[in-house]
Amino acid sequence: xxxxxxxxxxxxxxxxxxxxxIVPMNFNRYGLFILSQWAVMTIAAMGLNLTLGYAGQxxxxxxxxxxxGAYAAAIMTTHGWxxxxxxxxxxxxxxxxxxxxxxxxxxxxxxxxxxxxLAFSTLAFLVFRNxxxxxxxxYGISNIPRPHFFGIPTxxxxxxxxxCLGSLAIVSVAVWWLIRSPWGRAFMALRENPLRAQSLxxxxxxxxxxxxxxxxxxxxxxxALYAPLTQYIDPVPFNLSLSLDLLMMVIVGGAGFFLGPxxxxxxxxxxxxxxxxTEGYYLMLYAVAVMLLLIWSPxxxxxxxxxxxxERRTKAASALRAVAKSRxxxxx
Amino acid sequence: MSAVLEVTDIKKSFGGITAVDGVSFDVREGxxxxxxxxxxxxxxxxxxxxxxxxxxxxxxxxxxxxxxxxLRPAELNKLGVSRTFQLLQVFPKxxxxxxxxxxxxxHQGNMASRLVGRSDAGLTETANQMxxxxxxxxxxxxxxxxxxxxxxxxxxxxxxxxxGPRLVLLDEPAGGVxxxxxxxxxxxxxxxxxxxxxxxVVIEHNxxxxxxxxxxxxxxxxGKVLAMGRPDEVRKNPAVIEAYLGH
Numbered sequence: 001x002x003x004x005x006x007x008x009x010x011x012x013x014x015x016x017x018x019x020x021x022i023v024p025m026n027f028n029r030y031g032l033f034i035l036s037q038w039a040v041m042t043i044a045a046m047g048l049n050l051t052l053g054y055a056g057q058x059x060x061x062x063x064x065x066x067x068x069g070a071y072a073a074a075i076m077t078t079h080g081w082x083x084x085x086x087x088x089x090x091x092x093x094x095x096x097x098x099x100x101x102x103x104x105x106x107x108x109x110x111x112x113x114x115x116x117x118l119a120f121s122t123l124a125f126l127v128f129r130n131x132x133x134x135x136x137x138x139y140g141i142s143n144i145p146r147p148h149f150f151g152i153p154t155x156x157x158x159x160x161x162x163x164c165l166g167s168l169a170i171v172s173v174a175v176w177w178l179i180r181s182p183w184g185r186a187f188m189a190l191r192e193n194p195l196r197a198q199s200l201x202x203x204x205x206x207x208x209x210x211x212x213x214x215x216x217x218x219x220x221x222x223x224a225l226y227a228p229l230t231q232y233i234d235p236v237p238f239n240l241s242l243s244l245d246l247l248m249m250v251i252v253g254g255a256g257f258f259l260g261p262x263x264x265x266x267x268x269x270x271x272x273x274x275x276x277x278t279e280g281y282y283l284m285l286y287a288v289a290v291m292l293l294l295i296w297s298p299x300x301x302x303x304x305x306x307x308x309x310x311e312r313r314t315k316a317a318s319a320l321r322a323v324a325k326s327r328x329x330x331x332x
Numbered sequence: 333m334s335a336v337l338e339v340t341d342i343k344k345s346f347g348g349i350t351a352v353d354g355v356s357f358d359v360r361e362g363x364x365x366x367x368x369x370x371x372x373x374x375x376x377x378x379x380x381x382x383x384x385x386x387x388x389x390x391x392x393x394x395x396x397x398x399x400x401x402x403l404r405p406a407e408l409n410k411l412g413v414s415r416t417f418q419l420l421q422v423f424p425k426x427x428x429x430x431x432x433x434x435x436x437x438x439h440q441g442n443m444a445s446r447l448v449g450r451s452d453a454g455l456t457e458t459a460n461q462m463x464x465x466x467x468x469x470x471x472x473x474x475x476x477x478x479x480x481x482x483x484x485x486x487x488x489x490x491x492x493x494x495x496g497p498r499l500v501l502l503d504e505p506a507g508g509v510x511x512x513x514x515x516x517x518x519x520x521x522x523x524x525x526x527x528x529x530x531x532x533v534v535i536e537h538n539x540x541x542x543x544x545x546x547x548x549x550x551x552x553x554x555g556k557v558l559a560m561g562r563p564d565e566v567r568k569n570p571a572v573i574e575a576y577l578g579h
Contacts, residue, residue: 182437182446182453189423189434196421199383201409201438201495 032157039164045261047218053255055211056191064124067238069223083147090224098216102209128235140234254302342391353555366546414497424477432459436494
């Protein structure tokens with residue numbers, strides 16, 4: 001039965017991937033932009049899910065790392081560097097900064113840590129806005145070029161959407177690998193019981209720093225794709241509200257679930273579009289929907305599914321026990 | 333028999349309260365040493381000082397003759413010192429098998445090999461053996477949080493042995509465990525002690541358990557060592573009867 005469940009899952013996964021490749025071919029420019037944005041935000045949310053959902057370290061700075069990646073890519077590609085090199089630099093830069101931001105997490109936790117990362121977020125925004133020699137200040141950086149891949153220009157929306165989707169695929173495989181490795185297990189141990197983890201030889205300091213650094217690096221990747229996607233950046237999109245948006249994507253989708261960020265980003269990016277007909281009310285509806293969801297299921301949408309599956313398993317197990325018991329009674 | 337652990341004049345005070353007040357003892361290779369005493373006499377604080385969870389105010393801890401005072405818990409664990417806690421400490425969302433793999437994985441390879449190597453760090457077989465040894469077979473794939481208290485206690489103890497430790501400090505392993513499971517646990521501990529030549533220090537209030545399991549017993553009261561000796565000697569010691577066992 002579980003074999004069937006597995007092949008069903010694989011079939012469903014392949015169908016979704018095929019859908020993501022084929023269906024957008026008919027989309028207009030705006031639809032493709034929204035979908036590309038979804039892919040980019042999913043990457044950033046996956047990073048935060050690693051730091052927060054798996055390793056249990058609260059961060060309100062993920063938006064700042066998207067900004068760091070975006071500025072790195074914008075500055076480099078407008079100076080003639082190819083995008084893949086810029087992405088690499090964005091990864092290294094945000095990994096290093098994320099590592100340093102991890103140090104406070106070794107001393108403070110929970111809302112204290114949230115405040116430290118919030119301060120960092122503000123600091124990063126001020127650098128983007130005030131250091132105009134580097135970032136163009138409030139005027140930002142425009143005419144960010146899009147790359148050629150294998151001789152194919154990605155100036156048109158569809159090819160660039162495939163760049164975003166391909167990047168999302170690579171990141172997904174890497175994150176899947178990471179959370180199934182002993183590192184993923186150590187991250188979860190860090191979240192559930194750091195004291196016990198230490199006593200089992202888990203170097204909690206190193207894993208905490210790694211959780212921050214890797215999560216931040218994924219924020220950087222998202223930023224490095226965001227810049228050529230919009231082809232113009234200024235400091236405003238990377239302020240605290242992006243960090244809060246990303247946090248909400250992770251929580252609404254389901255923190256600590258692999259597919260949580262995909263779902264959370266879909267809701268955050270697409271729902272406002274679908275609710276557009278409500279005109280000025282969509283933010284209010286969105287807010288109410290999020291509140292209701294979190295009252296119903298504090299572990300997000302995938303938390304509901306998880307609970308349902310757990311209940312079904314318990315029922316199946318107790319049914320098995322009942323059968324075993326009645327057999328025993330007949331034997332007697 | 334040589335000493336695995338030598339503790340010399342360990343002191344720990346919190347503000348004006350001296351929880352551990354100049355405790356010295358040694359643990360011999362392969363023995364099971366019991367540690368008893370009234371609540372609040374400093375047993376767990378002593379454990380925490382030895383294991384690096386707390387920094388002692390004074391004194392010295394030696395492992396195999398090397399000073400290890402002030403090392404972090406993870407570093408001590410890598411040197412072969414393992415422990416359980418007084419309160420249950422398993423990872424509730426991980427399965428029983430995953431709990432055990434986690435408990436052993438940091439002893440395999442290095443950070444890089446743990447990232448790119450096998451996802452079970454090559455420990456599934458060892459974990460399954462441990463599961464069989466502690467009779468948790470039918471629960472291997474269940475989340476640890478769903479187990480009964482006694483089963484979690486067995487898992488907790490099993491986790492302490494995954495890294496192949498030389499010295500294991502068990503803090504109240506029998507607390508809240510029912511009698512039949514308790515004799516199971518005792519049998520397992522004795523078997524590991526004999527077969528793997530692991531040395532134990534056991535904090536416990538269940539006198540029957542301590543007296544039948546341990547080769548020597550140390551009694552603490554008010555942060556000091558009150559008595560040390562064979563179980564039958566300790567049981568007759570008037571000071572111990574006065575302070576702890578009662579008449």
